[in-house]
Ligand code: SF4
């Protein structure tokens with residue numbers, strides 16, 4: 387028989403013009419259920435005015451990012467057992483460093499626009515190895531890119547918290563991944579609010595649910611920027 391726990395969800399609430407506050411909901415759960423299941427159950431059976439974002443329920447769309455007991459999580463793949471115990475509390479807040487639209491839902495327009503500006507592709511070619519171990523791109527097959535644009539890395543970033551102008555880990559990692567840096571992208575990332583603003587806290591890599599490792603990618607992007615600048619100083623392309 388499935389294990390039963392009773393837990394308390396403390397949910398951040400804030401409608402436009404309202405002061406932020408928390409509302410508590412007691413819920414019977416199976417600890418193997420996900421945090422998003424609990425939030426959905428609260429919406430379905432206790433409070434239909436609760437606003438939150440979700441879509442795929444299997445860590446692909448990037449819509450369900452929230453702060454759970456102080457840590458950025460993709461709530462559709464975060465088991466309740468991982469964040470609390472029987473009789474415990476699950477505090478659910480919207481992601482940090484994005485404007486709150488309503489309750490747990492945030493406005494991620496700036497992230498999507500910047501990802502587009504640095505040429506981040508949502509789907510990328512599949513790489514394969516031929517019989518001689520040479521790596522090549524498949525011309526026919528595509529796969530979803532590693533970064534699902536969930537925004538968790540930006541929410542966790544202590545530098546993003548200091549200024550909304552900072553491009554942020556996902557965008558800088560997107561530029562690093564997008565292959566060649568065009569002059570326009572180079573101007574964006576080689577700037578005060580680009581790769582040089584990062585303080586190497588690596589909080590981004592800690593919370594990334596998709597193994598993008600944005601912290602490492604920002605360091606690699608810096609190397610790419612320096613190489614390009616040195617080459618251009620000596621008149622090479
Ligand atoms: S880098 Fe990772 S945490 Fe950041 S948006 Fe992409 S998938 Fe999410």
Ligand code: FES
Pocket residue numbers: 440441442443444445446447448449450451460461462463
């Ligand atoms: S609902 Fe799509 S990633 Fe969680």
